[in-house]
Amino acid sequence: MAKDRKIDVVILGLLAHEDLTGYDIKKQIDGAISFFWKGSFGSIYPALGEMEKQELVKRKKSDKSSGREKIVYQITKDGKETLKAWLNDEKAINDLKYETLLKMYFGGIQDRSVTIRNIEIFEQQVKENLEVLKFYKGNLEKVLDNEDHVHYYLTVLFGIETYEAYLKWCNKAKKIMKEK
Amino acid sequence: MAKDRKIDVVILGLLAHEDLTGYDIKKQIDGAISFFWKGSFGSIYPALGEMEKQELVKRKKSDKSSGREKIVYQITKDGKETLKAWLNDEKAINDLKYETLLKMYFGGIQDRSVTIRNIEIFEQQVKENLEVLKFYKGNLEKVLDNEDHVHYYLTVLFGIETYEAYLKWCNKAKKIMKEK
DNA sequence: CGTCACATGTAAGCGGTTACATGATTCC
DNA sequence: GGAATCATGTAACCGCTTACATGTGACG
Numbered sequence: 001m002a003k004d005r006k007i008d009v010v011i012l013g014l015l016a017h018e019d020l021t022g023y024d025i026k027k028q029i030d031g032a033i034s035f036f037w038k039g040s041f042g043s044i045y046p047a048l049g050e051m052e053k054q055e056l057v058k059r060k061k062s063d064k065s066s067g068r069e070k071i072v073y074q075i076t077k078d079g080k081e082t083l084k085a086w087l088n089d090e091k092a093i094n095d096l097k098y099e100t101l102l103k104m105y106f107g108g109i110q111d112r113s114v115t116i117r118n119i120e121i122f123e124q125q126v127k128e129n130l131e132v133l134k135f136y137k138g139n140l141e142k143v144l145d146n147e148d149h150v151h152y153y154l155t156v157l158f159g160i161e162t163y164e165a166y167l168k169w170c171n172k173a174k175k176i177m178k179e180k
Numbered sequence: 181m182a183k184d185r186k187i188d189v190v191i192l193g194l195l196a197h198e199d200l201t202g203y204d205i206k207k208q209i210d211g212a213i214s215f216f217w218k219g220s221f222g223s224i225y226p227a228l229g230e231m232e233k234q235e236l237v238k239r240k241k242s243d244k245s246s247g248r249e250k251i252v253y254q255i256t257k258d259g260k261e262t263l264k265a266w267l268n269d270e271k272a273i274n275d276l277k278y279e280t281l282l283k284m285y286f287g288g289i290q291d292r293s294v295t296i297r298n299i300e301i302f303e304q305q306v307k308e309n310l311e312v313l314k315f316y317k318g319n320l321e322k323v324l325d326n327e328d329h330v331h332y333y334l335t336v337l338f339g340i341e342t343y344e345a346y347l348k349w350c351n352k353a354k355k356i357m358k359e360k
Numbered sequence: 361c362g363t364c365a366c367a368t369g370t371a372a373g374c375g376g377t378t379a380c381a382t383g384a385t386t387c388c
Numbered sequence: 389g390g391a392a393t394c395a396t397g398t399a400a401c402c403g404c405t406t407a408c409a410t411g412t413g414a415c416g
Contacts, residue, residue, distance in 0.1 A: 004405095005375060006279065013286030023395050036281040040377055045397055069384085070395065080289065087290050090301055092279040099186065099272040101216040101335045106193030108328035109260065110267050115331065121270055148288035151295065154353050155281045161352075165345035172341075173334050184377095185403060203367050223404055225369055249412085250367065 001054065001082060007043045008051060012083040015075035017148050019060055022048055022071065032136050032152060035129070035159050048073060056082055104173070112177045119177070123170040130163040181234065181262060187223045188231060192263040195255035197328050199240055202228055202251065212316050212332060215309070215339050228253060236262055284353070292357045299357070303350040310343040 001008045014020055014028050022045050029039040051057045056079035060072040075083075100122045107115040133156055140153045181188045194200055194208050202224050209219045231237045236259035240252040255263075280302045287295040313336055320333045 002375080006282070007375080009286070010282065013282070016286065016289050021395070022397090033282075033285065036276055036278045036285075038275075038277075038376090041395095041397080042378070042399090043376055049397090083286065084290060087283055087287060087294055087298070090297075092283060092298065092301065094278040094280050094302070094305070095218075096216055096276050096278075097218075098216045098274040098276075100274050101338060102186070102190065102193070102213075103267055103272060104331055104334045104338070105213065105216075106189070106196065106263065106331070107267060107334075108331045109196050110264055114267055115334075117270075118267070118272065121272065122274070125274075150356065151284055151286070151288045154284045154287075154295075154356065157352060157356075158281060158284070158346075158349050161345045161349040162342055165341045166338075169338050169341040172337060176330065176334065176337075182403080187403080201367070202369090218404090220405055221367095221369080222371090222406070229369090 001051070001056065005047070006037070007039050007047045008056075009083060009086050010037060010039060011044065011047055011051065011073075012056060012075060012079050012086075015057060015073055016080060016083055019072050019074045021073065032156060035133070036155065051079070054078075116174055116177050119170055119173050123167065126163050126166045126170070130160065130167070133159045133163065181231070181236065185227070186217070187219050187227045188236075189263060189266050190217060190219060191224065191227055191231065191253075192236065192255060192259050195237060195253055196260060196263055199252050199254045201253065212336060215313070216335065231259070234258075296354055296357050299350055299353050303347065306343050306346045306350070310340065310347070313339045313343065 010029065010033070011025055014025055020028070022041070025044055025048075026039065026041055029037065029044075048057065052059070052073075055076055057073045058076055060074050100118060103118045104115060107118070136156045137153070137160065140149055140156060143149045144153060190209065190213070191205055194205055200208070202221070205224055205228075206219065206221055209217065209224075228237065232239070232253075235256055237253045238256055240254050280298060283298045284295060287298070316336050317333070317340065320329055320336060323329045324333060
């Protein structure tokens, strides 16, 4: 597994829960995971190919029930060990790149109305995302008997907690910009 | 300016406040900005070179008071306009990549103690960062008469608000992991 | 006198996205 | 029959980091 390529571990993590095709993996990443990680076909398929060679994943004998080609992947014992080793590794890179904050930081050369506008755009996005997360939360609460779901739940709670903090900040920031 | 290269706008933003060398720019980025954006010498120097060609920045006549080579850059009128156009552009990509959340999401295959450990590591980092941000906050509050500083202040408030939310989440998450 | 901070720059490589190419299947 | 979705894969390109190369100035 490539040293700093995390898509491998995302795929491994998803396959640890259930067998999936590359296409399925992409859909999963575009769901709840997309709030803290992203991935495209252009990275998923090559990664699957490489991990197959390394025997971290393997193809399930394709069920020919439907005629269309469809490669279902399964995690191997080695794959599970790789995943566990990563989970046990204390190093975790948490990286935030917020263009909105850049626009706050450098907003001083413009009229304050521009910054207020940028806060409002951000606020709108956050509100929409918060709705989605609350929907996920409601769904997960029905199935918390499953250990994996409890873990998914943690990330959803994280999202809600931070997005609510964002909203609080939006109000504070707008207030400051409207002062004086 | 390259379409999706944001380092240009970071440099422009910093130069709008004061004239700086490439080295100075790097130091600034490693300060308060590092909480929401990063940049290395390997991207700063080439960007400065290209932007000089495009006349978004220019070299200040080097003061030869000290013998060592030192290129101080200044923003041009075109540079300021580019910066303003970007501030007025409603599109803003806000991207979060948290390996810690990935470890939460996929933590189900391991003992809960592993997830708790990962939460604690995260919590420790957040606490340290929060200290730094509070220090920045204290410093900025003394100089809020400057419009740029008010804008810097907004980003520091954002950091504090979200990091405090992270800490709240850490407690919740640890509690859930210790249940049952 | 050695080490650290200052200072500028280049080259290789990496992880990733975007766009393209291709084709089957499902559903209205 | 046409559109949307399912499904896999490749190639070009991009922004960026890491590591390297080089040298000066300040300080204990």
